[in-house]
Amino acid sequence: MIDLTNRTVNKLRVLRRVENVGRQPAWLCVCKCGTEKRFLGMHLRAGTPVDCGCELPQRMRAAQITHGMTDTPEWTAWNSMVQRCTCKTHAAWGDYGGRGITVCKRWLKFENFFKDMGPRPAGTTLDRKNNARGYSPANCRWATWEEQQNNRRSNVSITIDGDTRTMKQWATHFGVKYSVVKARHAKGAVGMELFAASPRKPYGRRLIIDGVPMTITQWAKHLGVTYKEAWQRARNF
Numbered sequence: 514m515i516d517l518t519n520r521t522v523n524k525l526r527v528l529r530r531v532e533n534v535g536r537q538p539a540w541l542c543v544c545k546c547g548t549e550k551r552f553l554g555m556h557l558r559a560g561t562p563v564d565c566g567c568e569l570p571q572r573m574r575a576a577q578i579t580h581g582m583t584d585t586p587e588w589t590a591w592n593s594m595v596q597r598c599t600c601k602t603h604a605a606w607g608d609y610g611g612r613g614i615t616v617c618k619r620w621l622k623f624e625n626f627f628k629d630m631g632p633r634p635a636g637t638t639l640d641r642k643n644n645a646r647g648y649s650p651a652n653c654r655w656a657t658w659e660e661q662q663n664n665r666r667s668n669v670s671i672t673i674d675g676d677t678r679t680m681k682q683w684a685t686h687f688g689v690k691y692s693v694v695k696a697r698h699a700k701g702a703v704g705m706e707l708f709a710a711s712p713r714k715p716y717g718r719r720l721i722i723d724g725v726p727m728t729i730t731q732w733a734k735h736l737g738v739t740y741k742e743a744w745q746r747a748r749n750f
Contacts, residue, residue: 515558522557524564559602580624590639591626594648615647630655669698673705683708 517527517540525542531551533539538554544565552562582588597605598616608614620626629650630639640656641648669680680698684691687708697707727735733743 515554517554517557520557522560522562524568525552525557525562527557555602559600561600561602580627582623582627586633587627587630588623590633591620591623594639595621598648613647614641617647617649619650620648671704671707680707 516530518529520527522542524545528541528543528549531539531541534551534553539551540554540557541549542552542557542562542565543549544567546565546567548565548567550565556562580588595616597603597609598614599610600606601610603610620629630653633639634655637655637657638661639648640654640661642652642654646652670677671680671683673683678686680694681691684694684707689708694707722732729743730740732746733740736743738746
C-alpha cells in the first residue's frame with residue numbers, strides 16, 4: 514500500500530492513515546480552510562477530491578452561471594461521458610478510458626458539447642457511431658435503444674448484395690428467428706445459408722391406406738395399437 518502521508522491533493526493535505534471504509538484504505542486530510550475530513554485512498558490517488566466540500570456551493574453557482582444546465586439530460590450525458598473516459602476509479606473505466614476511448618479536447622467543455630449535439634431527443638442516449646473511436650462531433654449521435662443495440666461491438670455484420678446489416682437485422686428482414694441464425698453462424702454457415710427457411714417437420718402427416726387418409730394417431734386408434742407401433746408400420750408401408 515502506498516503511503517500518502519503529507520501528500521497534497523488539490524486543497525487537501527494528507528495527515529495520517531485512519532480506519533478502513535469497508536475494505537478500502539482511508540486517510541485523514543486537512544483542507545486549506547482548516548476542516549479535517551476522511552477520504553478513500555483510491556480517490557486521493559486519482560486526484561478526485563478538490564477540497565473538504567467548503568467551496569462546493571461556490572462551484573455549483575459558478576456552473577449554473579456558466580450554462581445553467583446542470584442536471585439536465587444533456588449535462589448528465591456529458592458528465593457521464595467525461596467521467597468514464599477520464600476517471601480511473603469510475604465503474605465503467607475498463608470499457609472506456611481503460612481501453613483507450615477518449616473525449617476530444619473540444620468536448621471537455623460542456624458548452625461545446627451542447628452546441629455540437631443540441632438538445633437530446635426523447636427516448637435517446639449518447640452513442641458512438643464507431644465503437645472503436647472516441648467521443649467527438651464526427652463520431653457521436655443521439656440514438657434510440659434499438660439503434661444502439663445494432664451498434665454494439667459484439668454484433669456481427671453481414672453483407673448481402675452490397676447491403677451491410679447486422680445479423681439480427683438480416684434475421685428480422687428474412688423472417689427467421691435470431692436464435693436459429695446465431696446457431697447456424699456458430700456452426701460455420703455463411704451468407705444466405707444463415708437465413709434459409711427451416712424445413713417443416715412432418716408432424717400430423719396423413720397416410721393413405723386403401724384410399725383412406727388418416728394421421729398416424731388416428732391409424733393407431735383405428736388399428737388398436739400404440740402410436741409407436743403405428744409409426745413403425747408407417748415407416749415400412
